[in-house]
Amino acid sequence: MSTDKNIVSVLPGSPLGAGGLRQEFTITVYTENQVGLLNRIAIIFSRRKLNIESLNTSPSEIESISRFTIVLTETEDVIRKVARQLEKQVEVLKVYYNTNEEIIWQEMALYKVSTDMIAEKVKVERLLRECGANAVVIRKDYTVFEVTGHREETQKLVDVLEPYGLIEFVRSARIAIIKDSCGFHEKLKEFEETQPGEEIVENEYLNRQEEVFSM
Template structure:
């Protein structure tokens, strides 16, 4: 079997220690988590984990089964990239003088469809949301100017198709 990127969605109760147990499932199998995001879901008191891994479908199927055995987990799913809508966000902190002294950096921001979220005397901050490749491309263009700080979020994702969890969780509202 061939390795592919999979997005695992886990709906769970919001309990302390669950993240540690879930990450342990990947650790035991020597599978690296490429991206991890945890947030509230569309249902009150239900959290949603978005975990991105590069592995085989057999392994991801087994991992999802192990995750579902955790008491707090309501349901877990996995999808390939074509079955989801996803993006990441990034912030770039850059020296302010470049914004005013170099027209090229303004063009880079405009062409990449990024936005300036704050400007001070010392620095300005650019925000970019999109596919990882778009963020990496902007990073490469800004790097020669000097990036003071950079941070990128984990993947956030929704499935293209309605998932059975939606109707199951509807009863919890």
């Protein structure tokens, strides 16, 4: 699903607000890399009192373009409106929103536990293996494990380690790849090429500043 700027919905009789059930959506926002844009994006959610469950910003497949990955649970109707508001921002290039079935996604978690505890409990070792945990750091006093996966997978190890004393736990924001996406290269070309109107000729002329402006 994308909020293509040029496609209109033809949904006769579909009542407003009945945008279906609330479910988890992942919004992917391609943006220019600009100070203050995070705030501009965040207030679109806070203005509507929408609680962002997870937010990640990172570089994208294209240099100088950033990619926001935002997760929240809402109806599709609300998500679509928010996506259009996001896309309206000057520095936002494109917005996609997807259900969980339409994306490949991962979250990463770190767990700090006492090394003594791990060493003593053979059972824990087996559980760690089952959870696909990797040891990142092993020190005399503590060990840090890492798990990458869906929420249930990272949560599973929390449940396992808690009885043995989980000293610290942290989970990252979701990052997601859209299954159907062909990347942003083509779109960007379109954005850079199709827009300039006839006036661009004048602009090219002005680009030769040194020659033209001899003030």
